[in-house]
Amino acid sequence: GAGVSQSPSNKVTEKGKDVELRCDPISGHTALYWYRQSLGQGLEFLIYFQGNSAPDKSGLPSDRFSAERTGGSVSTLTIQRTQQEDSAVYLCASSSTGLAGSEQFFGPGTRLTVL
Amino acid sequence: QKEVEQNSGPLSVPEGAIASLNCTYSDRVSQSFFWYRQYSGKSPELIMSIYSNGDKEDGRFTAQLNKASQYVSLLIRDSQPSDSATYLCALPSPGGYNKLIFGAGTRLAVHP
Numbered sequence: 471g472a473g474v475s476q477s478p479s480n481k482v483t484e485k486g487k488d489v490e491l492r493c494d495p496i497s498g499h500t501a502l503y504w505y506r507q508s509l510g511q512g513l514e515f516l517i518y519f520q521g522n523s524a525p526d527k528s529g530l531p532s533d534r535f536s537a538e539r540t541g542g543s544v545s546t547l548t549i550q551r552t553q554q555e556d557s558a559v560y561l562c563a564s565s566s567t568g569l570a571g572s573e574q575f576f577g578p579g580t581r582l583t584v585l
Numbered sequence: 586q587k588e589v590e591q592n593s594g595p596l597s598v599p600e601g602a603i604a605s606l607n608c609t610y611s612d613r614v615s616q617s618f619f620w621y622r623q624y625s626g627k628s629p630e631l632i633m634s635i636y637s638n639g640d641k642e643d644g645r646f647t648a649q650l651n652k653a654s655q656y657v658s659l660l661i662r663d664s665q666p667s668d669s670a671t672y673l674c675a676l677p678s679p680g681g682y683n684k685l686i687f688g689a690g691t692r693l694a695v696h697p
Contacts, residue, residue: 503684513629513673513687526682561628570677571617571636574685576628 472496474577476562482583483552491547491580495564502545503565503574504529504537508558516560519545520568552584588612591674591688598695604661606691608674611655618650618657621673623690629673633659664695 475494483489495502504516515529519539530536534553539545549556559579565572590609598604608618617636621629635641635648635657647660661668671690678684 501683505685512689513675513685515678515684515686518682518684526684529684559628565683568683570683571634572683573619573631573634574683575631576621579628 474562474564474575476560476577476580478580479578480581480583482585484585485554486551488548488550489552489582491549491560491582493545493547493562493564493577495543495545495562496566496575497543499564499566500542501565501568501572501574502539503563504545504547505561505563505576506558507561507579511558513561516547518568549582552582554584557582557584588678588686589674589676589688591672591691593689594692595694596691598664598693600664600666600695600697602664602695604664604668604693604695606659606661606672606674606693608657608659608688609655610657610674610676612676612679613652613655614679615652615676617677618648619675619685620646620648620657620659621675621687623671623673625670661693664693666695666697669693669695 502519518526534550537547561579562577563574565574620633623629633648649658673690674688675685
């Protein structure tokens with residue numbers, strides 16, 4: 471089956487605008503994760519979904535960041551009033567379960583550039 | 586101490602040699618460990634998972650885990666130029682859920 475897909479692949483926006491990033495996980499995977507990778511920084515966790523619930527939002531950097539997941543499938547990460555420090559590659563991953571040790575598979579990412 | 590530590594490299598090896606990539610971690614109760622390969626400009630690709638002490642082999646890749654020493658390594662035999670990438674070590678964060686903590690990655694360069 472298809473892997474994790476993300477859209478758009480690239481997004482250029484102006485400071486202060488809102489952006490929406492989309493993730494479509496592997497079919498049947500109940501767990502979905504958002505990570506961020508900034509230039510010179512490692513991969514950092516943002517939020518975890520199990521089904522449509524987000525039991526762990528601890529990585530969201532500020533209240534400008536929010537995410538939702540519907541139908542236990544597609545997820546959208548929204549960044550409001552974007553800032554230049556939001557520029558990064560946003561990666562989505564999914565796994566068959568949310569249990570520790572369950573393998574996570576990444577999508578191709580969305581490269582966000584805030585001018 | 587960082588939770589997951591890797592040498593940033595670059596690790597340069599000749600084609601055909603064995604590349605050895607190392608990772609140490611601080612959480613003594615970790616039970617699962619992952620190696621991802623990331624080509625420049627691409628997303629991480631899972632190449633190995635290991636859960637038990639000892640070696641796990643998959644083709645040219647061998648993962649080695651020593652929980653007592655809190656050490657996990659990845660060996661790449663018969664290294665090819667196409668193996669040139671950044672290799673990321675990851676494990677689940679302590680405290681539940683499966684969010685991964687990543688090392689900074691080791692850049693591997695295989696030269697012909």
